[in-house]
Amino acid sequence: MLTAIIILTLLATVFGLILGYAAIRFKVEGDPIVDQIDNVLPQTQCGQCSYPGCRPYAEAIASGEANINQCPPGGEATMLALADLLGVDPQPLGTEHEAEPEATVAFIIEDTCIGCTLCIQACPVDAILGAAKQMHTVIESECTGCELCIPPCPVDCIVMQPVKQTAQNWKWPYPIHTLEARK
Amino acid sequence: MIRQLFQYKGGVKLPEHKQQSTRLPIQKAALPQRLTLPLQQHIGTPSTPIVEVGDSVLKGQMIAKAASLISAPVHAPTSGRVIEIGEYAIPHPSGLKAPCIVIETDGNDAWCDHRKPVGDCHDYSPDQIRDYIRNAGVVGLGGAGFPSFLKLTLGNDRVVETLILNGAECEPYITCDDILMRERPLEIIKGLMIMKHALVAKNCVIGIEDNKPEAAAALRGAIKELAVEVEVIEVPTRYPTGGEKQLIKILTGKEIPPKALPIEKRVVVHNVGTAAAVYRAICLGEPLISRITTVTGALKKPANYEIPFGISAAELLAQAGVEESSVERIIHGGPMMGFSLNSVEIPLIKTSNCLLVTDKKTVPLLDKQQAHACIRCGSCADVCPINLLPQQLYWHSRAKDFDKVQDYNLFDCIECGCCDYVCPSQIPLVQYFRFAKTSIWQAEQEKKQAELAKERHQFRQLRIEREKAEKKARHKAKAAKVAANNSENSDKKQAIEDAMARVKAKKQQAAEASPEKPESGGNT
Numbered sequence: 001m002l003t004a005i006i007i008l009t010l011l012a013t014v015f016g017l018i019l020g021y022a023a024i025r026f027k028v029e030g031d032p033i034v035d036q037i038d039n040v041l042p043q044t045q046c047g048q049c050s051y052p053g054c055r056p057y058a059e060a061i062a063s064g065e066a067n068i069n070q071c072p073p074g075g076e077a078t079m080l081a082l083a084d085l086l087g088v089d090p091q092p093l094g095t096e097h098e099a100e101p102e103a104t105v106a107f108i109i110e111d112t113c114i115g116c117t118l119c120i121q122a123c124p125v126d127a128i129l130g131a132a133k134q135m136h137t138v139i140e141s142e143c144t145g146c147e148l149c150i151p152p153c154p155v156d157c158i159v160m161q162p163v164k165q166t167a168q169n170w171k172w173p174y175p176i177h178t179l180e181a182r183k
Numbered sequence: 184m185i186r187q188l189f190q191y192k193g194g195v196k197l198p199e200h201k202q203q204s205t206r207l208p209i210q211k212a213a214l215p216q217r218l219t220l221p222l223q224q225h226i227g228t229p230s231t232p233i234v235e236v237g238d239s240v241l242k243g244q245m246i247a248k249a250a251s252l253i254s255a256p257v258h259a260p261t262s263g264r265v266i267e268i269g270e271y272a273i274p275h276p277s278g279l280k281a282p283c284i285v286i287e288t289d290g291n292d293a294w295c296d297h298r299k300p301v302g303d304c305h306d307y308s309p310d311q312i313r314d315y316i317r318n319a320g321v322v323g324l325g326g327a328g329f330p331s332f333l334k335l336t337l338g339n340d341r342v343v344e345t346l347i348l349n350g351a352e353c354e355p356y357i358t359c360d361d362i363l364m365r366e367r368p369l370e371i372i373k374g375l376m377i378m379k380h381a382l383v384a385k386n387c388v389i390g391i392e393d394n395k396p397e398a399a400a401a402l403r404g405a406i407k408e409l410a411v412e413v414e415v416i417e418v419p420t421r422y423p424t425g426g427e428k429q430l431i432k433i434l435t436g437k438e439i440p441p442k443a444l445p446i447e448k449r450v451v452v453h454n455v456g457t458a459a460a461v462y463r464a465i466c467l468g469e470p471l472i473s474r475i476t477t478v479t480g481a482l483k484k485p486a487n488y489e490i491p492f493g494i495s496a497a498e499l500l501a502q503a504g505v506e507e508s509s510v511e512r513i514i515h516g517g518p519m520m521g522f523s524l525n526s527v528e529i530p531l532i533k534t535s536n537c538l539l540v541t542d543k544k545t546v547p548l549l550d551k552q553q554a555h556a557c558i559r560c561g562s563c564a565d566v567c568p569i570n571l572l573p574q575q576l577y578w579h580s581r582a583k584d585f586d587k588v589q590d591y592n593l594f595d596c597i598e599c600g601c602c603d604y605v606c607p608s609q610i611p612l613v614q615y616f617r618f619a620k621t622s623i624w625q626a627e628q629e630k631k632q633a634e635l636a637k638e639r640h641q642f643r644q645l646r647i648e649r650e651k652a653e654k655k656a657r658h659k660a661k662a663a664k665v666a667a668n669n670s671e672n673s674d675k676k677q678a679i680e681d682a683m684a685r686v687k688a689k690k691q692q693a694a695e696a697s698p699e700k701p702e703s704g705g706n707t
Contacts, residue, residue: 043633045640053640077626125639126646144636167223169628170277171621174583175614 034062040081044073045124046146053124061086069093073145104160105143106150110135112157119149119158186416189436191429193568194421195601197355197519199394204358204477204485209366211489212502217266218286218493220246220257221273224532225328227253232284238265241295243470246284249317255330255533256320259295260472260491263288274496274515274532278525286493300468309335309381312465316381319464320471320533324456325349325360325425326516328534331457335381337446344449345435346384348375348458350391350398351418351425354517357537359475360455362487364391364398367459368405374458376411377465382451386412389455390430393417422519423599427452429568441595456536476531478503480540481510490531496538497527505540514539519600555608563602563612569595573602577612580619585626588619596620 037058044054049070051057060066061082068082069091076093083090108119108128115133127143130136138149138158150158163169223229230247240246240259247257263286270280304312317332337343348371352360364371379387391399399415406413418424418433428439430452437448445452456474463469472492479485482505490499496513514521515529517537531538563573572591579588593616602612 038637041633042629043636043640045636054637124643125636126643127639142635142639144632165277165279167273167275167277167279167281169625170275170279171625172276172614172617174618175611 031059031062034058036085037061037082040074040078040085041071042074042078042144044144044146046073046144046148048072048146067091103163104145105140105163106138106145106147106158107161108136108138109157109159110137112155114155114157116154118152118154122148122152124148186414186434187436188416188418189433190419191432191568192570193566193601194423194429195566195604196420197422197604199420200356200479201358201361201394204356204479204487205362205365207484207486209362209475209489210486212491212494212499214261214288214290214292214491215494215498216288217495218260218263218288218491219271219495219530220260220284220286220493221271221530221532222247222257222282222284223273224257224492224534225255225322225330227251227255227330229282230254230257232268232282234265234284236265236268239263240265240286241293243468243472244295245318245320245470246286249330253330253333255322255328256318256470257284257492258320258470258472259286260493261286261288262291262293272526272529274524274529274535276522283530301465304377304380304465309383312377312381316461316464318470319460321457321460321464322471322533323454324460324474324533324536325454326520326534326536328532331453331461334446334451334453335378337382342449343382343384343446343451344386345451346375346379346382346387347430347434347450347452348387348389348455349425349427349430349452350389350395350402350455351430352395353392353420353422353425354519354537355422356479356539357477357517358479359477359487359536361395361398362477363459363475364395364455365401368398368401369408370459370462371402371455372405372409372411372413372458373466374460374462375413376409377461378451378453378458384451387414388434389413389415390418390424390434391415392420392424394420422601423568423597426568426597426599428597441592471533474533474535476535477537478505478540479537480514481542482540490535492532493530495527496524496529496531499531499538500527500540509542511541514541519604520598554610557608557610560607562605562607566601566605568599568601569597571596573612573616576619577610577615580615583619583622585619585623589623593619593623 034055038055041054041058047053049057049066051060051066057066057070061068068086068088069079071078079093080090113135115130115135117130117132117136119136120128120130124146125142125144127139128136128149129139145160147160150160222232228251231250232247234240234246241262242259244259245256246259246265249256265284266287267285269283269285271283271285272278273281273283275281301307301315313332313335316335317330321331322328323331323334350360350364352358375387375389378384389402391402399417402415406415416434418430423429424433427445431437431439431445431448431450435450437450439445439448460471464471473489474492475487476490476499477487478499482503484504486503488499488503496515500513513524513527515524515535515538516522518539521537521539557574557577559574561574564571567573575591576588576593576596579591596616598613598616600613606612
């Protein structure tokens with residue numbers, strides 16, 4: 001009887017110490033699920049999900065506050081990836097985002113630009129170059145196409161243009177052929 | 184010694200259609216007025232132009248340099264003047280435009296003077312030979328266009344047992360290698376010897392399909408003439424024997440694992456055309472500025488043409504006597520792996536091995552009109568030379584399930600089209616695989632872009648934080664300064680107050696000394 005109690009107490013102490021040590025030694029900083037969700041998101045930082053950027057949206061999803069279907073730039077692929085990651089059922093996207101979104105980049109019509117720097121302040125990825133009363137321009141390779149620079153522009157000189165297709169980024173089309181029963 | 188040949192699994196027997204274009208000797212294409220040279224005629228990074236609009240260029244002069252390790256320079260195919268550097272349609276299934284250098288030819292065909300023919304390649308080290316080959320812009324002429332000097336670089340264990348020259352040319356209709364072997368066997372064997380020297384290879388083998396006896400005989404004659412040790416081996420005619428891994432399997436019995444390079448198994452394969460190009464680069468000092476292209480199919484005189492790069496397909500077809508009215512479509516490359524051209528106004532480049540003209544009568548091998556449902560017969564898996572399961576790949580590609588499709592080793596598919604050819608339901612399988620491959624590449628690209636955007640966004644956030652902190656610090660400093668100023672002022676005030684107090688005290692003392700005076704004054 002006594003031996004049993006002693007052994008169990010000893011075991012409990014040893015395991016408790018191991019667990020305590022592991023908790024300190026292998027402590028995970030931050031929330032790993034937020035990082036994982038953030039990695040799936042397209043990082044356009046556009047705020048169309050109603051959160052100020054991709055990471056806040058990831059945090060909202062992790063806390064169960066937001067749905068997984070609020071990311072229009074990511075489209076269906078992102079929604080499915082999130083559903084897969086979180087083990088939840090896929091949710092339908094809003095009707096206006098059903099089609100695969102076309103990749104676009106902002107373009108500043110330089111004749112119209114007055115150099116107000118408002119768009120520079122709005123750009124979440126610092127992809128606009130310019131200074132006060134100097135013409136601005138968009139660095140095409142860094143632009144995520146979030147459209148956040150469009151509303152602040154007082155002279156409406158920013159337009160969205162489709163990303164230029166080259167032989168390098170061209171994609172074979174999905175084969176379209178009519179399926180027909182043999183007669 | 185009779186070499187034991189091996190057999191790879193799969194493959195198909197195809198109608199050859201090769202006789203028609205080998206009746207005539209190699210024809211020299213007439214020099215057109217304009218040559219349009221795309222900056223990318225190879226696998227890798229596009230080259231960087233080193234000439235400007237208006238510059239005069241001579242034949243063989245480098246006009247664009249290699250932009251990175253995996254890249255190849257471009258040379259002027261003839262003398263003339265650069266009239267434009269702009270975007271033109273290139274031979275690509277997309278029909279998209281890409282940067283090109285346009286040369287207006289002057290008809291003199293004058294060579295540049297810094298040609299440096301190397302006498303005997305054995306006087307030079309393999310590294311020097313590789314450098315020469317690199318600067319001559321030689322790329323694999325079998326179809327892929329991989330820079331050749333890279334494939335002449337030794338692997339980790341620095342041993343090459345077998346150097347294989349690929350003269351199989353298994354795709355129907357194409358005969359450019361066949362005619363080259365027949366007419367210029369010496370060039371090929373000399374080029375092979377240079378490659379052997381560069382790779383320090385132990386032995387050399389040339390693999391030729393047994394439907395090209397003339398080519399094999401010509402090569403054997405050249406080997407005898409040069410008294411070198413090279414084995415010419417006839418392999419059974421079967422598609423796709425000309426595939427790199429398939430030919431290695433047949434000749435050596437070695438299987439190259441997925442994602443591995445042949446060099447890891449101590450084997451290197453080069454095309455016969457590349458060997459001839461290497462010979463010209465080293466022994467004649469001529470960079471790669473022309474190649475042999477087969478023009479065949481529905482035309483009166485199918486033949487092989489030696490073309491300068493940059494000649495437009497329309498020009499070559501006109502020279503070959505193709506009547507545009509009868510043409511249904513033009514295929515760049517062979518009937519199995521080539522692609523239809525949207526327009527004939529495209530330049531022919533280093534990888535243009537064939538132009539196949541089809542009319543309403545000649546039916547190309549892969550003409551998918553109407554697909555039926557997959558009946559899961561398994562024929563595609565039987566013929567797949569890579570041992571893949573095309574049926575499963577099709578299933579998952581169609582469902583756009585790109586993770587699954589990669590589990591089935593999509594990226595090992597060489598797009599040979601055997602599965603397409605045998606499919607009784609006429610399903611365009613390779614189209615699905617190409618769609619899946621390019622979609623996956625695009626997704627990877629987007630992932631990279633997203634990483635970059637994330638990094639930049641985080642940096643911006645950090646910057647804003649930092650600026651805020653700096654602003655706060657500045658405000659604090661200013662406030663402290665104001666406070667300090669205030670305290671300085673208060674010292675003065677204090678001094679004034681003190682002085683006032685002293686004055687008051689003095690007055691009081693004076694008043695105490697003679698109290699009546701003010702009081703009397705007060706009373707009056």
